[in-house]
Amino acid sequence: MQKSLNIDPGKCTGCLQCEMACSYEHTGTFNPSRSYIKVFTFHHEGRFAPYTCTQCDEAWCMRACPVDAISVDMATGAKVVSDDKCVGCKVCTIACPFGTINYSQATGKVVKCDLCGGDPQCAAACPTDAITYVDADWTGYDRMLASAAKSLPSAEATAG
Amino acid sequence: MQHLIIGAGPAGVVAAEALRKADPDAGIAIIGDEPEPPYSRMAIPYYLINNIDESGTYLRDPKQHFADLNIEVVQQKVDKIDTSGKTVTLGDGSSRGYDKLLLATGSHPISPPIPGLDLPQVHSCWTLEDARNIIKLAQSGSNVVLIGAGFIGCIILEALVKRGVNLTVVETGNRMVPRMLNDKAGGLLETWCKNKGIDVHTSCSVDAISDAGNGQVDVSLSDGSKLDAALVITATGVKANTDLVADSDINVDQGILVNRRMQTSNPDVYAAGDVAQGVDFSTGNFEVQAIQPTATDHGRIAALNMAGQGDEHHGTLNMNVLDTVGLISCSFGLWMGVDGGDSAELYNADEFQYINLQFDDDQLVGASSVGKTQHVGVLRGLIESRIHLGEWKQRLMRDPTAIMEAYVACTQELSYS
Known part of the structure; x- marks a missing residue:
């Protein structure tokens, strides 16, 4: 059974442990600005919303890449960037309608969530279970994915 | 089949x-x-x-x-x-x-009507064969003239600078990438390039290219400048x-x-x-x-x-992303705006930061930015999903950088419980 990140914004306290864990896992530094998961703050509502790649089926980033630098990790289903192949052209960063693959000026490559190879550190670090790593058919995940893809007509019109 | x-x-x-x-x-x-x-x-x-x-x-x-x-x-x-x-x-x-x-x-690539384009020092930059020719002539310290500062021109501009050439860019439009960025954003690119030592001539065209002997060419510009160059690259559209x-x-x-x-x-x-x-x-x-x-x-x-499995498509969104010697810009959809629509803009020339959002009623229909690399794809998401922003339109009018917050708030239920 493939697993997926499930995010429940209602449980997020905005502690940013996920951002710290993610940046440490991927860059070796505790630097939230280099985290692949981002917690958005809604002051008016008093809410926080962690947000990262849903590893969507459309894989807009993967399809737009001109040099075949993004591939599917067969074990986790994550769309993974190969640093060896990525030339830093950034086409994927405008192709992804969710804004979850981004250019890193520090590395000259694009970066995105890779599910840490099957042991996502954001979920491990989250003290309130706002981020969990669960079976992909769990309904909460479906709702998140459906919300993310809500009314994106490209996804419907070209679903093969 | x-x-x-x-x-x-x-x-x-x-x-x-x-x-x-x-x-x-x-x-x-x-x-x-x-x-x-x-x-x-x-x-x-x-x-x-x-x-x-x-x-x-x-x-x-x-x-x-x-x-x-x-x-x-x-x-x-x-x-x-x-x-x-x-x-x-x-x-x-x-x-x-x-x-x-x-x-x-x-x-x-289309060729502008300039005498001398058939000289061996003149190349377009379109195929791998073109690239090999450019590599031979664009040696460190040599003078290179790039005709056209559109999308393709600007993309190869960075590579030429990194090869260490002395670069002159000639663009007939009044700014760089005129079909992708407005005056303010294009102006930021021009200032950025000039600060990096690139000689940028906007509202200017090349009148003629002629053989100067010794492997060089003379390039005459409409503003009266005369340049010698080892290589001229044309990037004036396709x-x-x-x-x-x-x-x-x-x-x-x-x-x-x-x-x-x-x-x-x-x-x-x-x-x-x-x-x-x-x-x-x-x-x-x-x-x-x-x-x-x-x-x-x-x-x-x-x-x-x-294969008989497709459907009618809603159309493709025009968009571009560009890295001009380290300054990253992008544009989406109707970045010039629509009649009767509102727009929000943030312009910080000192920091080379710019973002412009264009609305039709409470939907985002176009956007452009300079100096922003994080979450720019969501501009596509906001435009292509035709999300009604509701109150988030006013929030974006006040703070056009809050695009991810707007998207998350409009598409995700902030609490599932």
Whole structure:
């Protein structure tokens, strides 16, 4: 059974442990600005919303890449960037309608969530279970994915 | 079922892959006339600076990928298409039949009407062959003149600077990338480039290029400047490769006209990528979008319809992203705005930061930014999903940088419990 990140914004306290864990896992530094998961703050509502790649089926980033630098990790289903192949052209960063693959000026490559190879550190670090790593058919995940893809007509019109 | 694809660029390759997924038993062949395996022109700037070797420009692993998918790749020029007999004639005299044909023939650089463009020091930057010629002449310390500061010009501009040349850029428009950025944003790029030592001439054209002897050329500009150069690069736009269908039943305007299924006026012939003039998401008009994301989207839509599994497409969104010597800019959709619409803008010239949002009622319809790399893709999401922003429109009017917050708030339930 493939697993997926499930995010429940209602449980997020905005502690940013996920951002710290993610940046440490991927860059070796505790630097939230280099985290692949981002917690958005809604002051008016008093809410926080962690947000990262849903590893969507459309894989807009993967399809737009001109040099075949993004591939599917067969074990986790994550769309993974190969640093060896990525030339830093950034086409994927405008192709992804969710804004979850981004250019890193520090590395000259694009970066995105890779599910840490099957042991996502954001979920491990989250003290309130706002981020969990669960079976992909769990309904909460479906709702998140459906919300993310809500009314994106490209996804419907070209679903093969 | 025999699917024939003319053109081995991103549109053709993505179409072949989507066809294979949709129809495991079909015959699929890609015909391309360049000597290299299918490669990406987008990667050429990185080849120019030795970031990658030639194989790094390849769209897929040429040894394995196409064989694994049972996709035939044929290196031949196509001489003729007979749409009534449903055959194409190749350069070696052989012919091939098809059930469905995809024209993904791309585009070619256009030459401005300047005397001296036939000199050996003058090149366009379009193919790997062009890139090899540029590498020979663009040596560190040599003088190089780049004609055109559009999207392609600006993308190779960075590579030229990194090769250590003394660069002069000549652009007929009043700013850099005039078809992608407005005056303020284009002005930021110009200042940035000048700060990096690039000699930028806007509202200026090249009058003539002439042989100066000793391997150099003289370049005369309309503002009276005289330059000597070891290399002149033309990047003044591209035009769809429609010659193959010139005298056929296939309708052509700026490109090959296609409907929402990427189908031409001949129902068994489809077109995709730079050569296709398809529906623009924002305007509903038929437009050529010579950009990588559109090429791959077109390729996929065409393939699904060729396999009888597709649907009408809502049109492709025009968008671009550009790295100009480290200053990153992008634009989406109707970045110039619409009549009666509102706009929000943040401009910080000292920090080279800019963002501009264009609304129609409470929907985002266009955007552009400079100096922003995080979450720019969500601008596509906001535009293409036609989300009604509601109260978030006013929040974005006050703070146009809050695009991710707007998207998350409008698409995610902030609490599931």
